[in-house]
Amino acid sequence: MTQTHLWLRAESKPQEQRTALTPQSxxxxLEAGFKVTIESSRQSIFSLDEYQSSGVEIAAEGSWVNAPSNAIILALKELPEDKFPLSHQHIxxxxxxxxxxxxxxxxxxxxxxQGKLLDLEYLVDNNNRRIAAFGYWAGFAGAALAVMAWVNQQAKVTPPLADINSYASQQILLKELSDSLAKSNKKPKVLVIGAKGRSGSGAVALAKALDLETIEWDIKETKKGGPFLEILTMDILVNCVFINEDLPPFITKELLDDDNRSLAIIADVSCDPYGSYNPLPIYHQCTTFKSPCISIIAGEKPLNLIAIDHLPSLLPKESSEDYGQQLVTHLLTLNDQSQGVWPKALDLFNNKTAAL
Known part of the structure; x- marks a missing residue:
């Protein structure tokens, strides 16, 4: 039987320190009999030494293009832009x-x-639920940035966030936030919508770790339909709702034009400003680590919105370890792609390419 060969491609997206395969995974x-090749990377949160200690093979960054034909190329983010045909299986x-x-x-x-794409976004179980996701850390990071922005906003910093860098650990991030809040004369009241989901639970965990007053909404609290006047009484809104149908908006620009508004920071973790399902139709573009905030309302009572679509990159170590632990269970079945999540992923690829 041919040994299954997994090849970890170095991430090329700027500032992307996360990985789909940790040293532990x-x-x-290797212990299950796989051959594993790790590309050197200038960005990865994990060092080559951490991988080499387990006995993997090391390859130069970007050398996957010349990998053996049977190698399965694994990464998180998009391939570098190019035009040459893709002959490997890619995940x-x-x-x-x-x-x-x-x-x-x-x-x-x-x-x-004649290559194949097994898209990570569409690796799902029998209930069509993704088998691995970064959701918890997206919510945790989104709430963290919201608190950071709120503290800066109280200090009249404009914009309240700029040029964000990742943190080596959540402990370092939490200490920085705690120290900042200690200098403020009050703490924000936080509303998390979608609190029972993956990202919502992360947002709630961050708020509670900082001992903030935290209001948790989910289906029960939102079933009456928006807009919700209650949102105006919060200092921070963290939206973590996954929506796949048109719903009345949670807030509108008209609703925000209220002299008694307390709401100062919105973190849209769900971040879908381009589709028709956006429950926060007050903005139309994502933000970045370099420019994290959109000014929705300026003046004496400002309102800023954060909508970064790769929030878990704020904590690359924890988010990679969590995601890697979820994913490796399924990577271990790659030696028989007739089982598990792989047949459905391959069928989807074939259907999409057939429709070209």
Whole structure:
């Protein structure tokens, strides 16, 4: 039987320190009889020494293009832009199946090279629930940035956030936030919508770790339909709701035009400003670590909104370890792709490429 070969591609997206395969997960694969190759990386939160101690093979950054034909190329984020045909099996978040920009060109590269895409976003169980997700850490990071922005806003810092860098650990992040809050004469009241979901539970955990008054809403609290006047009485709103249908908006620009508004910071963890399902139709573009905030309302009572679509990158170590632990269980079944999550992922790829 041919040894299954997994090849970890170095991430090329700027500031992306996360990885789909941690040193601990690599060790599990090796112990199960897999061959594992790790590309050197200038960005990864984990050092090559951490991988080498488990006995993996090391390859140069970007050398996956010349990997053996049977190697399965694993990563998190998009491939570097290019035009050559793709001949390997690839596992990563391709962002192609919802007809995003460049989706046809990418899938054509797979058909030209007879490669396959097993998209991480569509690895689902029998209930169509994703088998691995970064949701908890997205919520945790989104709430953390919201608190950080709120403290700065109280100090009249404009913009309240800029040029954010990742943190080596959640302990360091929490200490910085605690120290900042200790200098403020009050603490914010936080509303988390979607509190029972993956990202919502992370947002709640962050708020409670800082001993903040935390209001948790989920389906029960939102079933009456928005807009919700109660949101105006909060200092921070963290939206973590996954929506796949049109709903009345949670807030509107007209609702925000209220002299008694306390709401000062919104963190939209769900971050879907481009679709029709956006429950916060007060903005129309995502933000970045370099420019995290959109000014919704200026003046004496400002309102700023954070909408970063890769929030778990704020805590690359914890988020990678959590995601890797979820994913490795399924990577261990790659030696038989007729089982588990792989047949459904391959069927989806074939259907999408057939429709080109």
């Amino acid at each position: 690599a060790k599990q694969l 990563y978040f391709a962002h192609a199946y919802k007809e995003q920009e460049g989706w046809q060109a990418l899938l054509n590269r797979f058909t030209q090279g």
